[in-house]
Amino acid sequence: xxxxxxxxxxxxxxxxxxxxxxxxxxxxxxxxxxxxxxxxxxxxxxxxxxxxxxxxxxxxxxxxxxxxxxxxxxxxxxxxxxxxxxxxxxxxxxxxxxxxxxxxxxxxxxxxxxxxxxxxxxxxxxxxxxxxxxxxxxxxxxxxxxxxxxxxxxxxxxxxxxxxxxxxxxxxxxxxxxxxxxxxxxxxxxxxxxxxxxxxxxxxxxxxxxxxxxxxxxxxxxxxxxxxxxxxxxxxxxxxxxxxxxxxxxxxxxxxxxxxxxxxxxxxxxxxxxxxxxxxxxxxxxxxxxxxxxxxxxxxxxxxxxxxxxxxxxxxxxxxxxxxxxxxxxxxxxxxxxxxxxxxxxxxxxxxxxxxxxxxxxxxxxxxxxxxxxxxxxxxxxxxxxxxxxxxxxxxxxxxxxxxxxxxxxxxxxxxxxxxxxxxxxxxxxxxxxxxxxxxxxxxxxxxxxxxxxxxxxxxxxxxxxxxxxxxxxxxxxxxxxxxxxxxxxxxxxxxxxxxxxxxxxxxxxxxxxxxxxxxxxxxxxxxxxxxxxxxxxxxxxxxxxxxxxxxxxxxxxxxxxxxxxxxxxxxxxxxxxxxxxxxxxxxxxxxxxxxxxxxxxxxxxxxxxxxxxxxxxxxxxxxxxxxxxxxxxxxxxxxxxxxxxxxxxxxxxxxxxxx
Amino acid sequence: xxxxxxxxxxxxxxxxxxxxxxxxxxxxxxxxxxxxxxxxxxxxxxxxxxxxxxxxxxxxxxxxxxxxxxxxxxxxxxxxxxxxxxxxxxxxxxxxxxxxxxxxxxxxxxxxxxxxxxxxxxxxxxxxxxxxxxxxxxxxxxxxxxx
Numbered sequence: 074x075x076x077x078x079x080x081x082x083x084x085x086x087x088x089x090x091x092x093x094x095x096x097x098x099x100x101x102x103x104x105x106x107x108x109x110x111x112x113x114x115x116x117x118x119x120x121x122x123x124x125x126x127x128x129x130x131x132x133x134x135x136x137x138x139x140x141x142x143x144x145x146x147x148x149x150x151x152x153x154x155x156x157x158x159x160x161x162x163x164x165x166x167x168x169x170x171x172x173x174x175x176x177x178x179x180x181x182x183x184x185x186x187x188x189x190x191x192x193x194x195x196x197x198x199x200x201x202x203x204x205x206x207x208x209x210x211x212x213x214x215x216x217x218x219x220x221x222x223x224x225x226x227x228x229x230x231x232x233x234x235x236x237x238x239x240x241x242x243x244x245x246x247x248x249x250x251x252x253x254x255x256x257x258x259x260x261x262x263x264x265x266x267x268x269x270x271x272x273x274x275x276x277x278x279x280x281x282x283x284x285x286x287x288x289x290x291x292x293x294x295x296x297x298x299x300x301x302x303x304x305x306x307x308x309x310x311x312x313x314x315x316x317x318x319x320x321x322x323x324x325x326x327x328x329x330x331x332x333x334x335x336x337x338x339x340x341x342x343x344x345x346x347x348x349x350x351x352x353x354x355x356x357x358x359x360x361x362x363x364x365x366x367x368x369x370x371x372x373x374x375x376x377x378x379x380x381x382x383x384x385x386x387x388x389x390x391x392x393x394x395x396x397x398x399x400x401x402x403x404x405x406x407x408x409x410x411x412x413x414x415x416x417x418x419x420x421x422x423x424x425x426x427x428x429x430x431x432x433x434x435x436x437x438x439x440x441x442x443x444x445x446x447x448x449x450x451x452x453x454x455x456x457x458x459x460x461x462x463x464x465x466x467x468x469x470x471x472x473x474x475x476x477x478x479x480x481x482x483x484x485x486x487x488x489x490x491x492x493x494x495x496x497x498x499x500x501x502x503x504x505x506x507x508x509x510x511x512x513x514x515x516x517x518x519x520x521x522x523x524x525x526x527x528x529x530x531x532x533x534x535x536x537x538x539x540x541x542x543x544x545x546x547x548x549x550x551x552x553x554x555x556x557x558x559x560x561x562x563x564x565x566x567x568x569x570x571x572x573x574x575x576x577x578x579x580x581x582x583x584x585x586x587x588x589x590x591x592x593x594x595x596x597x598x599x600x601x602x603x604x605x606x607x608x609x610x611x612x613x614x615x616x617x618x619x620x621x622x623x624x625x626x627x628x629x630x631x632x633x634x635x636x637x638x639x640x641x642x643x644x645x646x647x648x649x650x651x652x653x654x655x656x657x658x659x660x661x662x663x664x665x666x667x668x669x670x671x672x673x674x675x676x677x678x679x680x681x682x683x684x685x686x687x688x689x690x691x692x693x694x695x696x697x698x699x700x701x702x703x704x705x706x707x708x709x710x711x712x713x714x715x716x717x718x719x720x721x722x723x724x725x726x727x728x729x730x731x732x733x
Numbered sequence: 734x735x736x737x738x739x740x741x742x743x744x745x746x747x748x749x750x751x752x753x754x755x756x757x758x759x760x761x762x763x764x765x766x767x768x769x770x771x772x773x774x775x776x777x778x779x780x781x782x783x784x785x786x787x788x789x790x791x792x793x794x795x796x797x798x799x800x801x802x803x804x805x806x807x808x809x810x811x812x813x814x815x816x817x818x819x820x821x822x823x824x825x826x827x828x829x830x831x832x833x834x835x836x837x838x839x840x841x842x843x844x845x846x847x848x849x850x851x852x853x854x855x856x857x858x859x860x861x862x863x864x865x866x867x868x869x870x871x872x873x874x875x876x877x878x879x880x
Binding site for chain 2: 307414415416417425426429430433434436437440441444445454455456457458459461462465466469470593594595645653654655656671672673674676680682684
């Protein structure tokens with residue numbers, strides 16, 4: 074009953090989404106105020122019915138209704154309650170439903186908070202959102218229906234893939250989807266602007282908060298996925314340049330570029346055409362990511378060809394939105410007025426350079442991800458493009474970008490003083506070189522990580538310099554610096570944190586890449602190995618019974634200078650129901666560094682292969698991501714970016730900010 | 734500066750960055766990609782020593798020998814098999830008669846694996862392995878690598 078009701082709710086959501094698209098786009102075309110008043114209501118309706126459908130699926134999971142095929146394939150009555158919830162989106166059909174739900178939520182939010190948008194722009198935006206929602210819900214209903222019943226209800230389900238039974242992975246998809254789908258808002262705004270043939274700085278002011286929120290979720294989603302891979306897969310790696318990972322990285326890079334170019338557009342009315350194009354491309358890359366992950370094309374080109382319904386449907390969606398929007402762009406671009414001009418040394422030029430580098434990085438990731446697929450489908454030759462490729466391409470470009478980053482916020486709009494900025498950053502550069510030389514002298518160093526470390530430290534020092542400049546630290550009395558710090562616009566503070574986070578992540582990446590220590594040995598109970606300045610003694614085997622699994626753990630005693638400082642228990646976790654096992658790493662954190670242990674299969678003579686890593690400053694990689702997201706959150710809380718701020722007030726505020 | 738000069742500066746900057754990216758990409762594509770070969774292809778065409786390769790197939794039944802952290806096993810595509818040597822930890826889904834992909838170099842008749850690829854799903858079969866097995870007629874369609 075619930076399954077049928079949920080199915081019906083989803084069908085209703087589809088009908089409403091179609092109505093939303095038709096009423097708003099037709100209303101905007103005809104400039105009919107009554108028609109254009111409809112979309113905020115339908116957007117709310119789509120949300121209500123999609124949410125009802127999603128709640129229905131959740132109910133089926135929680136009550137373990139195995140007459141529903143999707144629940145049978147992905148759940149088990151003995152599964153912990155938390156994973157019954159998260160199992161809802163731990164499979165293809167359910168995750169697409171989550172995608173649609175997030176999209177409906179974004180549309181409803183636009184409908185609710187965009188009261189001050191010009192009615193035609195709002196109608197067009199909601200029209201495009203409705204179109205996206207309608208097509209994706211149609212996709213679910215026709216190829217990925219999670220509510221299909223089995224003819225004979227089995228007594229027990231097959232259980233969720235054990236690797237997915239982890240809180241990190243449970244939260245990773247919703248965050249990432251919030252980011253992916255959030256890109257649709259900037260896309261809809263861009264299409265709406267093209268439909269109207271009109272675009273101005275106010276447009277950028279509406280788009281920026283949505284892009285910031287999107288970027289925040291993408292950043293957190295990627296950081297969380299990376300940390301999950303690190304502790305769950307037992308390999309100690311945090312990024313594998315897997316196509317699935319790249320699929321989430323590309324929209325992130327494009328959204329980062331969009332954030333920066335929208336800033337130029339908002340403040341200086343320049344880079345308009347480029348910003349619109351970026352908004353289109355960012356969502357296109359999200360759709361590409363969805364296609365790569367959901368069509369099965371990565372698992373096998375042949376699987377994709379032999380069961381084409383889903384893949385071809387998503388490919389059609391991809392072509393429709395990417396092709397359609399780019400065609401519209403080509404038709405209308407000449408109507409958009411070219412904006413303000415600026416000198417080659419200016420904040421605008423710096424942001425443009427940032428965009429150039431980010432685009433180049435995004436393009437190399439794109440090539441590295443899709444080239445093997447292209448080559449195989451054309452020549453049949455099979456190659457793999459992995460970390461060495463990306464280290465050689467993305468690495469240098471990203472390093473140059475980060476090395477230039479500290480100068481950006483210090484440059485003035487329109488025309489800037491390059492020598493003055495260099496002078497301000499001299500101290501930061503000297504400090505980072507001094508620290509790098511110190512590290513080199515004490516630890517020795519491979520070249521590439523050494524360069525990355527220096528640039529990372531420079532980025533952190535540069536961000537601090539910029540903050541100190543803004544509050545006139547040491548140049549003015551402390552009382553004045555303090556009051557300046559309090560009066561600093563939240564968006565400046567956001568920039569500071571975001572750039573600081575980039576530097577911190579880079580330091581973590583460099584330290585992990587250059588100074589990690591790894592040791593693998595076969596140990597029996599009572600034997601020890603030494604890594605960094607720790608002695609690890611394999612004490613004994615231990616077994617633990619979990620709710621739906623059994624752990625076989627190696628209890629490892631950890632000593633430094635002969636003193637016992639703790640015990641770690643890396644384990645093999647065996648899920649009896651599916652006959653599968655996963656690795657559970659034993660991790661101990663020291664400040665920002667970690668000792669990471671994992672074990673192989675137990676051998677009959679009670680010995681085990683023990684793999685130990687010492688990873689210095691590794692936590693900075695993800696901490697940097699959190700700091701970046703914090704920067705986005707602070708920036709979002711800026712009064713000037715609040716969605717409800719009337720245009721005139723926003724203008725006045727804008728004028729009051731010195732063009733620093 | 735006139736508008737035209739500014740535009741030229743911009744185009745020059747864009748050109749330099751994109752040329753840099755393109756140069757890096759092409760040189761990396763030449764140097765860093767690894768080709769995938771099946772055990773039969775390896776037997777037919779032994780690669781130059783030191784060249785990084787990927788091989789894939791099924792782990793031959795009864796071929797796994799563990800000596801501490803050193804593992805030896807054979808990868809087969811039904812027609813030919815290749816001895817593999819690997820020092821390290823095997824992924825959780827490494828079993829006899831299961832699909833496997835190893836990355837490393839082929840030296841003196843033994844494949845020295847640097848990485849054994851792990852995937853997150855027991856029904857997953859690396860696509861290269863599926864294709865290699867299909868070529869040899871070992872692959873049965875209903876074994877399904879669908880996810």
